[in-house]
Amino acid sequence: MTARRRVSIVIPTLNAGPLLGRLLDAVDGQEGDYDRELIAIDSGSTDGTLDRLRDRGVIIRHVPPGGFNHGEARNAALDVASADVAILLVQDAVPAAPGWLQALVRPLDADERVAGSFARQQPWPDASRLTAYYLDQWVAARAEPRTVGPLSRSRLDAMLPADRHLSCAFDNVCSCIRMSAWRKYRFRRTPIAEDLLWAREVLTAGYRLAYVPEAVVWHSHERPVA
Numbered sequence: 001m002t003a004r005r006r007v008s009i010v011i012p013t014l015n016a017g018p019l020l021g022r023l024l025d026a027v028d029g030q031e032g033d034y035d036r037e038l039i040a041i042d043s044g045s046t047d048g049t050l051d052r053l054r055d056r057g058v059i060i061r062h063v064p065p066g067g068f069n070h071g072e073a074r075n076a077a078l079d080v081a082s083a084d085v086a087i088l089l090v091q092d093a094v095p096a097a098p099g100w101l102q103a104l105v106r107p108l109d110a111d112e113r114v115a116g117s118f119a120r121q122q123p124w125p126d127a128s129r130l131t132a133y134y135l136d137q138w139v140a141a142r143a144e145p146r147t148v149g150p151l152s153r154s155r156l157d158a159m160l161p162a163d164r165h166l167s168c169a170f171d172n173v174c175s176c177i178r179m180s181a182w183r184k185y186r187f188r189r190t191p192i193a194e195d196l197l198w199a200r201e202v203l204t205a206g207y208r209l210a211y212v213p214e215a216v217v218w219h220s221h222e223r224p225v226a
Contacts, residue, residue, distance in 0.1 A: 006035045007105065008081035008179075009089065011058075012073050013040045015047040016091040024056050026095040032102045041077040043068040071187035071194035074172070084179050088172045093219040095174075096122065100215045104176045107147070107210035114147070115181035115207035116199070119174035123220035131220050139169040142213060149208040156204060170199035170209055174217045181207055 009027060013020070027036060038058040042050060044065030053060055059080060063073050078086055085108055087101070095101070100119070107117045121140045123132040135141050148167055156164055172195040185201045187194040199209055 004033050004035045005105070006037065006083040007101065008037045008039060008078075008083040008086040010039050010041065010074060010077040010081065010086055011089045011091055012068070012070075012077070013042045013045055013049050013053070013091050014068070015045050016049045016052070017047060019092055019094070020049060020052050023089070023091065023094045024052075024058075026100075029098050030095070030101040031098045034101060036101075037082060039077045039080060041073045043073065069189055069191055069194075070172070071190045071197075074194065075186050078179070078182060081179065086177055086179055086182070088175045088177065089217075090173050090219070093121070093174050093217040096216040096218050100217070103212050103215035104174070107212060108176060108178050111208065113150075113206070113208045114178070114210050115202040116170060116175055116177040117210040117212050117215070118171045118176070118195075119215040119217050120211075120213040121171070121173055121219045122216055124218050127220045128222060131222050134223065135220050138171075139166060139211065140171045140173070142211070145211055145213055147208055147210045149203040150206045151203045153204050156200070165196070168196050168199040168203060169211075170195045173219055174215070 040053050040058050041061050041063060043063045050060065061077055063076065074088060085105055087104065104117055104119055107114045118140060121135060123135050151167060181202055185198060188197050190197060203209060
């Protein structure tokens with residue numbers, strides 16, 4: 001009998017609201033023969049988020065209110081993950097189709113040099129045109145798949161800043177990482193862009209990164225024109 005594929009799914013939370021239920025329902029509805037281990041890293045929710053997580057059997061770890069940073073919080077959750085691959089989500093990114101999980105994991109199963117993959121983000125159906133336009137500029141909204149790396153430091157340093165940023169694009173709004181690569185290159189303590197910093201490290205260490213547009217999440221934020 002073939003063993004079921006185990007996948008850890010990490011979600012940082014803070015007052016996630018009822019949308020968290022939609023996210024968890026979407027994860028539960030994924031196709032494929034997977035054992036899913038859900039881990040939340042919570043930084044002080046007071047709106048019922050913790051009860052919602054407990055009701056769904058999610059493992060909960062805590063960081064002190066005000067002590068959150070994107071790199072170390074994810075590291076703290078990944079420290080208790082038991083699978084060899086881990087999905088990283090944010091609390092307002094909802095998988096859009098039942099094939100999302102399979103698509104995201106596939107590049108890592110197909111090529112041991114791939115340290116991570118990341119998903120396509122689509123704006124919510126009721127998003128404003130400005131929000132949709134803003135998201136459309138990001139590499140994680142494109143329709144074309146791509147695989148990058150490895151990159152030598154000299155090659156990376158020779159690039160224009162915009163090209164360097166594009167080459168190291170990786171997005172923990174929805175990503176999948178190989179745990180053996182993460183154990184060598186943990187996320188850094190940083191208030192933002194822990195995913196880009198990690199991408200640069202693994203790419204220059206000989207790994208590859210894949211963008212998987214078939215793996216789609218609903219995710220967008222309304223921002224004022226200013």
